[in-house]
Amino acid sequence: xxxxxxxxxxxxxxxxxxxxxxxxxxxxxxxxxxxxxxxxxxxxxxxxxxxxxxxxxxxxxxxxxxxxxxxxxxxxxxxxxxxxxxxxxxxxxxxxxxxxxxxxxxxxxxxxxxxxxxxxxxxxxxxxxxxxxxxxxxxxxx
Amino acid sequence: xxxxxxxxxxxxxxxxxxxxxxxxxxxxxxxxxxxxxxxxxxxxxxxxxxxxxxxxxxxxxxxxxxxxxxxxxxxxxxxxxxxxxxxxxxxxxxxxxxxxxxxxxxxxxxxxxxxxxxxxxxxxxx
Amino acid sequence: xxxxxxxxxxxxxxxxxxxxxxxxxxxxxxxxxxxxxxxxxxxxxxxxxxxxxxxxxxxxxxxxxxxxxxxxxxxxxxxxxxxxxxxxxxxxxxxxxxxxxxxxxxxxxxxxxxxxxxxxxxxxxxxxxxxxxxxxxxxxxxxxxxxxxxxxxxxxxxxxxxxxxxxxxxxxxxxxxxxxxxxxxxxxxxxxxxxxxxxxxxxxxxxxxxxxxxxxxxxxxxxxxxxxxxxxxxxxxxxxxxxxxxxxxxxxxxxxxxxxxxxxxxxxxxxxxxxxxxxxxxxxxxxxxxxxxxxxxxxxxxxxxxxxxxxxxxxxxxxxxxxxxxxxxxxxxxxxxxxxxxxxxxxxxxxxxxxxxxxxxx
Amino acid sequence: xxxxxxxxxxxxxxxxxxxxxxxxxxxxxxxxxxxxxxxxxxxxxxxxxxxxxxxxxxxxxxxxxxxxxxxxxxxxxxxxxxxxxxxxxxxxxxxxxxxxxxxxxxxxxxxxxxxxxxxxxxxxxxxxxxxxxxxxxxxxxxxxxxxxxxxxxxxxxxxxxxxxxxxxxxxxxxxxxxxxxxxxxxxxxxxxxxxxxxxxxxxxxxxxxxxxxxxxxxxxxxxxxxxxxxxxxxxxxxxxxxxxxxxxxxxxxxxxxxxxxxxxxxxxxxxxxxxxxxxxxxxxxxxxxxxxxxxxxxxxxxxxxxxxxxxxxxxxxxxxxxxxxxxxxxxxxxxxxxxxxxxxxxxxxxxxxxx
Numbered sequence: 001x002x003x004x005x006x007x008x009x010x011x012x013x014x015x016x017x018x019x020x021x022x023x024x025x026x027x028x029x030x031x032x033x034x035x036x037x038x039x040x041x042x043x044x045x046x047x048x049x050x051x052x053x054x055x056x057x058x059x060x061x062x063x064x065x066x067x068x069x070x071x072x073x074x075x076x077x078x079x080x081x082x083x084x085x086x087x088x089x090x091x092x093x094x095x096x097x098x099x100x101x102x103x104x105x106x107x108x109x110x111x112x113x114x115x116x117x118x119x120x121x122x123x124x125x126x127x128x129x130x131x132x133x134x135x136x137x138x139x140x141x142x
Numbered sequence: 143x144x145x146x147x148x149x150x151x152x153x154x155x156x157x158x159x160x161x162x163x164x165x166x167x168x169x170x171x172x173x174x175x176x177x178x179x180x181x182x183x184x185x186x187x188x189x190x191x192x193x194x195x196x197x198x199x200x201x202x203x204x205x206x207x208x209x210x211x212x213x214x215x216x217x218x219x220x221x222x223x224x225x226x227x228x229x230x231x232x233x234x235x236x237x238x239x240x241x242x243x244x245x246x247x248x249x250x251x252x253x254x255x256x257x258x259x260x261x262x263x264x265x266x267x268x
Numbered sequence: 269x270x271x272x273x274x275x276x277x278x279x280x281x282x283x284x285x286x287x288x289x290x291x292x293x294x295x296x297x298x299x300x301x302x303x304x305x306x307x308x309x310x311x312x313x314x315x316x317x318x319x320x321x322x323x324x325x326x327x328x329x330x331x332x333x334x335x336x337x338x339x340x341x342x343x344x345x346x347x348x349x350x351x352x353x354x355x356x357x358x359x360x361x362x363x364x365x366x367x368x369x370x371x372x373x374x375x376x377x378x379x380x381x382x383x384x385x386x387x388x389x390x391x392x393x394x395x396x397x398x399x400x401x402x403x404x405x406x407x408x409x410x411x412x413x414x415x416x417x418x419x420x421x422x423x424x425x426x427x428x429x430x431x432x433x434x435x436x437x438x439x440x441x442x443x444x445x446x447x448x449x450x451x452x453x454x455x456x457x458x459x460x461x462x463x464x465x466x467x468x469x470x471x472x473x474x475x476x477x478x479x480x481x482x483x484x485x486x487x488x489x490x491x492x493x494x495x496x497x498x499x500x501x502x503x504x505x506x507x508x509x510x511x512x513x514x515x516x517x518x519x520x521x522x523x524x525x526x527x528x529x530x531x532x533x534x535x536x537x538x539x540x541x542x543x544x545x546x547x548x549x550x551x552x553x554x555x556x557x558x559x560x561x562x563x564x565x566x567x568x569x570x571x572x573x574x575x576x577x578x579x580x581x582x583x584x585x586x587x588x589x590x591x592x593x594x595x596x597x598x599x600x601x602x603x604x605x606x607x608x609x610x611x612x613x614x615x616x617x618x619x620x621x622x623x624x625x626x627x628x629x630x
Numbered sequence: 631x632x633x634x635x636x637x638x639x640x641x642x643x644x645x646x647x648x649x650x651x652x653x654x655x656x657x658x659x660x661x662x663x664x665x666x667x668x669x670x671x672x673x674x675x676x677x678x679x680x681x682x683x684x685x686x687x688x689x690x691x692x693x694x695x696x697x698x699x700x701x702x703x704x705x706x707x708x709x710x711x712x713x714x715x716x717x718x719x720x721x722x723x724x725x726x727x728x729x730x731x732x733x734x735x736x737x738x739x740x741x742x743x744x745x746x747x748x749x750x751x752x753x754x755x756x757x758x759x760x761x762x763x764x765x766x767x768x769x770x771x772x773x774x775x776x777x778x779x780x781x782x783x784x785x786x787x788x789x790x791x792x793x794x795x796x797x798x799x800x801x802x803x804x805x806x807x808x809x810x811x812x813x814x815x816x817x818x819x820x821x822x823x824x825x826x827x828x829x830x831x832x833x834x835x836x837x838x839x840x841x842x843x844x845x846x847x848x849x850x851x852x853x854x855x856x857x858x859x860x861x862x863x864x865x866x867x868x869x870x871x872x873x874x875x876x877x878x879x880x881x882x883x884x885x886x887x888x889x890x891x892x893x894x895x896x897x898x899x900x901x902x903x904x905x906x907x908x909x910x911x912x913x914x915x916x917x918x919x920x921x922x923x924x925x926x927x928x929x930x931x932x933x934x935x936x937x938x939x940x941x942x943x944x945x946x947x948x949x950x951x952x953x954x955x956x957x958x959x960x961x962x963x964x965x966x967x968x969x970x971x972x973x974x975x976x977x978x979x980x981x982x983x984x985x
Contacts, residue, residue, distance in 0.1 A: 018562075043474045047592035049577050062564070062575070062592070066474055066483070066490040073564070091477035094600045102313075117306035117629055126314050148456035152952075158451045159390055159686050159951045167690045168397050182411040182426070203323040229326030229417045234425060243411075274783045280865065296787070296957065385862045387853070387954025393687035457854060457952050460959050611787060612956045615863050 006039055020060060020075040027061075027076050031088050034063060034072070041065050042072060045089035050099040052129050057105055061085070084109035102127040184230045184243040187221055189261035192240040194219075198232035207232060216262060223249060223257040271299055276614070278307045284381060285625025287599065291606070291614070298614060301606035303599045309629040316589035321347055321555060324586070326417040331591055332627040333414050334377055337363070337370045338569040339591075340419040342576040346565035347421045350558060350578060356548045358539065359423030360498040365434065365535035366406075366418070367567075368528040372441060373402040374570035375521045378622045379448065382518070385619040386461050391451065398444050401437045408433075422551035431536050438529045445525055453519075462514035466605050466617030469512060476601040479594045480572025482621055485520045486512035492568040504531050514620035521622070558582055571595050571622050595627040633924075660752050664741055668886060673703040675885040679946050686950040707882070713874035721871065722779040729776035730872065730879035736768035737883050740890045745819045747903050747930035759817040762894060763800075763807055766849060769887060770796040773851070773858055776880070777868030788867030791957055792851075792858035798964035799848040799855075805972035806838040806845070809979045810898050823902035832899040834982065837975040839899045841968050843941075846891045848960070851884065853949035857957055888942060896937035903930035 007014070007021065010033055015022050023030040034042040042063035049060040059082060061074040076082065084107035085092045096107045097116040104125035107113055115122065124131055170177065179185075194216035199207045206225035210218035232241050241261075251257065276289040286307035292299040312331055316324050328343040329336030341363055348355060355363075380395030403413045409428050410418035418425050452458050468478070473486040483490055487510030493499045494506070507523040509516035558580040566575035572594020579588040598621040606614055639652045677692070677700060684691025692699035718726065742752035743761055755761065770792050777789025811817055813834060814825035822831075832839050848855040859867030869880045896902060905911065912925040955963070 044477050044479075046477060046479075046573065046575065047590075049590045049592075051579060051588045060577070064490075066488045069490065069495065089477070090475050090604075091597050091600060094596060115306075117309040119306070126311065147454065148459075151454035151456060155451050155455050155951050156947060158447055160947065162390075162394075162688045163682075163685045165688055167685070168400070168688050169690045171690075180408045182409060183407065184411040200320075201322050203319060203326050227326065227415070228412065229415065230411060231322060231326060231417070234420075235322060272783060274787075296790075383953065387856070387862060388952060389683065389853075390687045390950050393689060397688060451951070455953070457955055461953060461956060610956065610958070611863050612857075612954070 006037070007034075020073040022077070023074050024077050027074070028083055028085065028088070030074060031061065031063075031085055034074070035088055040070075041067055042070075043067070045085070045091055045095075046071070048085075048092060048095040048099060050103045050105060050127075052103060052127065054129050057103065059099070059105075080105055082107050084113075086110055101125070104128060179245040179247070181245070183245045183247070184228045184233070186244050186246040186249060187226075187232070187261055188242055188244050189219055189265050190240050190242070191238075192216060192219060192262070193238055195237065198236055198241055201231045201235045203227065203229060203231065218260050219262040220258055220260050223259065224254065270294070275304075284619075284623060285628075287623070287625055287628070289602065289606075289614070289618075293611070296610045298606050298609050298611075301602055301614070303602050305599060305625075305628050307629065308625045310626075312591060312630045313589055316586050318585065320584040321421070321558075321586065324589075325420065326415065329415045329417060330626070331630060332569065332571070332574075332593065332595075332624055334374045334624055335370050335570050336414060336416050337367045337419065338567050338574060339576075340416065341367060342565050342567045342574055343578075344419045344421055345567070346563045346576045346578040347555070349563045349565060350561060350580060351421075351553070351555060353422050353551055353553050355423055356551060358542070359549050359551075361535050361539050362424050362428055362549065363419060364498060364502065365532050365539070366410075366416075368531045368535070369402050369405070369434070369437075371528050371570045372525050373399045375525050376402075378521060378570075379518075382619040382622075383452070385615040386458065388452075388458075391448065394444065394447065394451075398441050401440065405433060405437060420550070421555060422553045423549050425550070427549045428539075431540055434532065434536055438532050441525070442529055445522060449522060453522075459515065461612070461616055462518060462620070464511065464513045465515075465613050466609070466620065467511065467513045468601070468605060470510070472601075472604065473512065476604065477597040478572065478601060479597070480568065480570070481507075481517060481520045481524060482572065482594075482598060484508050485517040486510065492566060492573050496567065502531055502534050514616050517620045517622075555584070558584065566592070569594065571598070571624065571627065574627075591630050593627040593630065595621075595623045595625075598623045599628050660750065661742075664752060668738060668741055671889050672882045672885045673707065675889060675942065676703040676706070676882070678942070679885075679949075682943065682946045683950055686947070707878060710878035710881075711875055715874040715876055716871070718781055718871055721781040725775050725779035726871075727876070729772045729779060730876040730883075733769045733772035733776070734879040734883040734886070736765055736772065737886045737890060740765055741886070743819065744890070744893050745823065745897070745902065746934060747927040748820070749927055750931070751820075754818075754820070756816070756818045758819045759807055759811065759822070759898075763804060766803070766891075767796055767800050769883065770849070770851070770858075773868045773880075776872070777858070780868075780871035782871050784864040784866075785868045785870045788858045788864045788870070792868060794957060794961065795848060795851070795855065795857060798961050799845040802841045802845040802964060802968040802972045803849065805969070805976050806835070806842040807898070809835055809838045809972075809976045812976075812979050812983050815983070819897055819902070823897060823904060826901035826904060827908065830899065830901040830904075835899065835975070835979065837971060838979075839895075841972045841975070842898070843895065844968060845964070846895065847945060847948065848964070850887055850891055850945070852888070852945060854952045854955050855960055856954060857960065862954075888945065889938065892938035892941040892945070893934065895941050896934060900937045903934040905929070905933050 004016065011023070011026070011030060014030065021030065034040055042065045044064045044066055046062040046064050049062070051058045056077050056079060059076045059078070062071065063074065064071045082105050084096055086096065087109065093111065094116060096110050097114060099105050100107060100113050101115040101117055102125055114120065118126070194209055194211050196209045199209050204225040204227050206222045208218070208220040208222070209216070210220065228243065230243055233243050271292045271294055274291050274293050276291060278286040278288045288304040288307065290302045290304060312327065315327060319327070325340065325343065328339045331339045376395040376399040380392035383391040406416060407413045410416040468482070468486050470486050470488055473483050473488060478486070479490070484507060487508065489506060489508055491506040493504070504527050507520050507527060509519050560581050562577065562579040564575060564577055566573055573592070574594065575592035577588070577590040577592070578586055581587045601621070602618060605617060609617065635652070635656050638656065639649055642649060642652045680702070681691040681699070692702035695702045695705045717723070740762060743755065743758040745751045773792040774789040777785035777792065810822060810831055813831050814822040816822065847853070851858055859869065864870070869877055872880060910926055910929055912929050
């Protein structure tokens with residue numbers, strides 16, 4: 001695991017629980033620090049994972065440092081709005097489009113947020129828990 | 143010079159291709175030569191004294207198995223080959239090992255209704 | 269500037285599946301390229317929410333049908349970590365051997381189709397002739413050529429009775445790779461088509477989150493097999509070239525095939541000399557209740573790092589499964605590296621990234 | 631040939647037919663023979679290529695239709711004949727239909743000037759080499775027309791490439807043929823062959839042969855240079871929108887051109903219908919009595935076909951190994967390397983023959 005105390009120095013009020021650094025309120029600062037700080041140098045954002053816990057949504061950013069072969073998870077809990085990190089990691093664009101497509105979470109700051117996997121005319125966001133499964137729209141391939 | 147190196151590489155490349163002209167062809171003529179199929183192969187299902195517990199119905203990912211029971215004794219056991227993906231879950235998790243997948247893989251038919259096969263009836267006719 | 273938008277449609281001989289590239293052409297030069305994906309989206313993550321763990325296991329091979337073992341290993345490993353199941357040593361070795369064989373067969377398929385994209389007709393038949401040997405071996409021990417359903421939670425379904433044909437397979441493949449290299453590695457036309465074409469610098473590769481052979485071809489030393497516990501007592505070295513063009517991606521994959529042969533050789537030695545009769549290959553376990561926990565389990569697939577995120581809140585169906593696949597990001601980088609490139613080079617670059625569409629759309 | 635002709639006229643007089651019918655039939659007969667030979671050779675070439683490519687990749691090739699698959703191509707041709715010719719809504723209908731016909735006919739015309747043996751030829755003109763250079767470039771022009779008329783982006787790209795390729799390969803071909811004219815100081819194919827009695831032109835003109843061979847592969851639009859019908863990038867280049875008989879015209883035309891180019895390479899560099907060491911086998915076997923001299927003609931055609939089939943095998947072999955070149959490197963290869971080489975080669979030969 002990367003040495004935690006560097007992170008704790010710079011971000012004292014970010015708690016680390018269940019192996020994830022919780023950065024709900026300052027995600028942009030934390031990510032840009034993790035990327036640019038020479039000792040940590042997390043230069044690759046592997047993927048953004050979205051989970052829908054009905055009352056709130058959680059985003060997990062999996063970061064990997066290719067030089068030190070270290071990985072860390074940063075989690076953000078929020079409602080339906082999130083800040084886009086495409087400015088820091090270019091690879092986040094496809095992830096954010098897919099999460100918007102399947103979860104309906106809007107990312108402010110994303111160059112052009114559009115549906116990625118589903119056809120543009122698809123209504124609803126399938127991976128949300130309240131998505132009606134036996135919807136007649138899904139009968140089209142029966 | 144690089145020209146001679148590339149000409150040499152071209153000639154070597156050509157001779158590695160021509161080398162194969164004198165080797166035996168690897169194509170197998172399917173209808174005439176039967177392919178060798180081993181015992182672990184997962185093909186058509188066969189049923190043997192099934193107790194109708196319905197465990198395979200719970201474990202099938204594609205929902206292809208239909209167990210028809212009339213007050214506790216088995217009347218029909220239909221597998222829908224449109225949906226079946228031959229994963230073998232029913233065979234692995236069947237408590238009494240009564241359903242097994244055989245080596246027979248030629249299941250093509252020209253009308254869809256043939257694909258819903260009642261294995262219990264087949265077991266009686268054999 | 270009269271732009272012609274050409275879309276390399278979902279149905280095109282060289283898109284390895286159903287990718288649609290909307291390309292703005294100025295003459296033969298590409299002005300902008302926009303990948304449009306989703307034609308093969310089967311909703312793997314939504315399926316997981318309505319199926320229990322045993323039902324979902326056979327579906328996992330289908331995420332990337334060319335490397336089925338890797339994805340079933342990632343899923344089984346996630347469930348085993350969730351329930352703290354300890355996999356017997358023999359099962360781990362069988363898993364490594366099958367995964368490395370699968371890596372060779374996936375690289376062989378890439379080699380054949382990449383050469384067809386560049387116009388050479390015969391290498392695909394040589395590559396498929398070798399791949400057929402591996403496919404027949406998989407059919408002999410797991411039952412199917414591609415959709416194996418052979419790994420299960422706690423080990424493998426049944427024991428592998430014999431290894432001698434694995435030895436003969438890797439011997440024939442070993443010298444056949446020498447054939448490919450003689451046929452292509454110095455071929456002037458192949459060099460002219462691939463050397464410094466589609467160069468991906470080290471910074472650009474990490475920025476666009478490329479992993480696997482594409483990353484190692486740009487000179488970044490990152491192979492996830494290093495921190496996978498089951499690879500600990502197997503020594504293999506990571507293949508690295510640092511030009512980052514199509515030719516170095518070709519070289520990385522050819523040498524990786526040789527590395528996999530060395531790994532399989534060690535697995536056979538271990539499996540052969542250990543008295544194979546008494547060692548268990550499966551940890552008998554019945555999974556009823558699951559702890560309320562989340563797990564990240566990843567594996568070094570032939571195309572890059574594949575990560576399975578499993579989140580369960582008790583009950584026997586997973587609450588959320590997320591698959592991180594590497595082709596998803598290799599398609600995204602096309603937007604960046606296809607600018608200012610001529611039409612034939614699109615095929616050369618796209619082919620060299622080894623993008624397989626089921627992995628992209630899941 | 632005229633020996634057979636007056637034999638036929640005596641037969642006609644016996645049945646009191648008019649003599650002019652004989653002459654008329656005899657002037658049409660060679661064209662009929664060559665038309666039949668063309669169809670047969672083209673079908674056999676397609677079959678031969680598929681078989682050779684199959685053996686090169688350890689496959690069996692077509693072996694189901696007819697004995698050992700011989701009738702496979704005839705079956706394909708009949709299938710293509712019966713297929714529906716799909717008409718395009720917005721394509722330029724007139725050019726769309728004419729282009730394949732012109733492409734095929736411009737190749738068939740070349741068959742007439744080939745001297746099959748000392749006596750038998752369809753058109754005997756003193757400038758047949760010039761005729762070859764002129765007409766050999768036509769099919770590429772009609773490929774451009776076809777691609778341009780079929781209103782499809784991929785075929786448009788294919789047709790652009792056809793044009794740029796035509797410009798680049800015709801210059802080296804011209805210079806190498808000029809070199810042969812100086813060597814044989816005549817443009818008549820018969821005289822060229824007779825001039826190669828003692829030494830074949832490949833020995834003095836070895837560089838010319840290499841340049842001509844590479845340029846003729848580009849002219850045929852075959853493997854290392856098959857840019858205008860690149861399957862993997864442009865779906866199938868200029869003939870993407872063609873189906874049925876029109877596609878067959880292009881497809882069979884390509885193989886007819888392959889035969890013509892191989893025969894011309896054999897004529898210009900390997901001494902046409904001359905036996906390898908100037909010794910006719912039939913003289914040895916039959917002794918050189920007069921009545922068997924028409925056997926020599928058959929043997930001459932045999933030698934011509936044998937040499938050209940070796941060259942055809944070489945071209946197919948190249949297709950089996952080499953990947954495709956990009957347009958930049960093809961133009962670079964032709965303009966920067968092959969054209970100057972062929973010019974230098976021409977100057978050397980002029981000095982050698984005239985200096």
